[in-house]
Amino acid sequence: MFGASAPAAAAPGNGVIEYGEFVLWEHSNYGGALYDSNGNLANYSGYFFVNSGTQLNDRASSIANYHQTRSLRTYQHANYTYPYISVLPYGQASGNVSWAYYSLGSFNDNLSSHLFF
Ligand SMILES: [Ca+2]
Numbered sequence: 001m002f003g004a005s006a007p008a009a010a011a012p013g014n015g016v017i018e019y020g021e022f023v024l025w026e027h028s029n030y031g032g033a034l035y036d037s038n039g040n041l042a043n044y045s046g047y048f049f050v051n052s053g054t055q056l057n058d059r060a061s062s063i064a065n066y067h068q069t070r071s072l073r074t075y076q077h078a079n080y081t082y083p084y085i086s087v088l089p090y091g092q093a094s095g096n097v098s099w100a101y102y103s104l105g106s107f108n109d110n111l112s113s114h115l116f117f
């Protein structure tokens, strides 16, 4: 796994993993290009992995939450529409729910929005 930088001024979409961010990777096992987001995103359409020509929508294959206190859900459809994957705060895991997923099963190349709680 990757470490995170101090949250001095977390900047989304800069390709640097910082605390407070939800990170999506193009490939499983946190591989390929990534997109780092520090807020809710209702529709991945129109976004691209950082320094990549690959669209973010329906392309993520692994994910991790670097927010230390907030959980989130990432959804198969835009506008926070079910089904979703539950993601715990940074470093936490409980049963099948974790802060990071190295592969996404049926959600692979299907995620389209995410919402922090
Ligand atoms: Ca960042």
Ligand SMILES: [Ca+2]
Pocket (backbone or CB within 6 Å): 025, 026, 027, 028, 059, 060, 061, 109
């Ligand atoms: Ca992918």
